[in-house]
Amino acid sequence: MSGKEIRRSMPLFPIGTVMQLTELTARQIRYYEEHQLISPARTEGNRRLYCLNDIDRLLEIKDLIDQGVNMAGIKQLFLVKEQQSIILEQQSIKTKRELTDEQLRKLLRNEMMHSGRNNRSSLRQGDISRFFH
Amino acid sequence: MSGKEIRRSMPLFPIGTVMQLTELTARQIRYYEEHQLISPARTEGNRRLYCLNDIDRLLEIKDLIDQGVNMAGIKQLFLVKEQQSIILEQQSIKTKRELTDEQLRKLLRNEMMHSGRNNRSSLRQGDISRFFH
DNA sequence: AATGATATGTTAGGTTTTCTTACATGAAAT
DNA sequence: ATTTCATGTAAGAAAACCTAACATATCATT
Structure with a gap:
């Protein structure tokens, strides 16, 4: 990650x-x-x-x-965005921590049965990606 | 593609x-x-x-x-590989056209049983990929 | 209309990186 | 004992990049 x-x-x-x-x-x-x-x-x-x-x-x-x-505006925007992504990350960590082992087992079993091709996560892919792959 | x-x-x-x-x-x-x-x-x-x-x-x-x-060897290897990938590509196009769903299911089942350690299937992802994404 | 701030252009002189070419060298093959 | 192969090294030239400074067009403010 x-x-x-x-x-x-x-x-x-x-x-x-x-x-x-x-x-x-x-x-x-x-x-x-x-x-x-x-x-x-x-x-x-x-x-x-x-x-x-x-x-x-x-x-x-x-x-x-x-x-x-303008410059100042962009700077602020970036700051806010950064905060946001930190918060989001924390939340996802929290979520992971709060799951009990039992829940995890269930989840995993479920996952194995239905695992689609859908493994995209939130952290956005930068636009530059279009240059590759 | x-x-x-x-x-x-x-x-x-x-x-x-x-x-x-x-x-x-x-x-x-x-x-x-x-x-x-x-x-x-x-x-x-x-x-x-x-x-x-x-x-x-x-x-x-x-x-x-x-x-x-040596240089000559590598050159030949690259040539062969290129040929291979062209052939494979053609085949896969052909395959897509010719295989019925039923046949595909069989093929896949077979594949899953016998696929040994040999899946470095020609079109290898370059090692550089590990630097990104 | 004059002033000032913002974002960008331009120029100059200096440093780093890359280029080609040529020669040097250690290891392997003949 | 020579060649050949893969790489090292050096020199001089050119390209790309650096910083710093000044120039300018577009706005907003006075």
Whole structure:
């Protein structure tokens, strides 16, 4: 579960690639970083390296800007979203904890009988995913 | 089906990133290209850009080299594999067209009984996948 | 209308990364 | 004892990226 996030947060792309992927200028990308909307990693030589999550964020930023939201607004939006996802995660943990073993057994049995192809979980797949697979 | 391929073949990574992802030296990566085991794209400025498929290939190459296979061998292997996957694809299309539901049920039952450890079925998911999702 | 803030463009000089080419080398094959 | 193969290493050039500074268009505010 955190495994996925580790991968999506792996620094891979130089700014040139990100420019193409997002259709933003280097100036814009750096400006958004300046306003702490993203925080790409750096190589030893001080070059920025962006991860998939960064790119998703940039695409979101672009969207919001198109809709007239300014830096401060976007920052707040991201904060709220983060809170939300934390809350959701806690809830799901809580749910898991509250199940008794008995319930679990039942659930499992049920699961085995009916397991459909429906294993999609809430944590949203970033838009960048469409580039792969 | 070809949609996926478009994405996995999208040139994204500079050689530095590929080095880290594969733990190969630049020298090695370029050498394999020289022997036409991969053909990365280029930027306008002539810098190499690798896609996910390239990285999968490089990991395969690394594996094969560890097992003592030389350039020519790897090249042949790749050729054969490509042929195989083409054939398999054709077959699966044909199969879909020709199998009745009844036949499919039988096949599946059989498959489930006898499927040994041999399911590394040709179209292997590149190892790089573990970095994402 | 003048002022100021915001988001982005542009330029300049410096550093890192990558490129090609050439030569070097250890191990394996002949 | 030579070749061949896979890789290392070095040099010089070019591309990509860095920071910092100044420029500018669009708004909102005065």
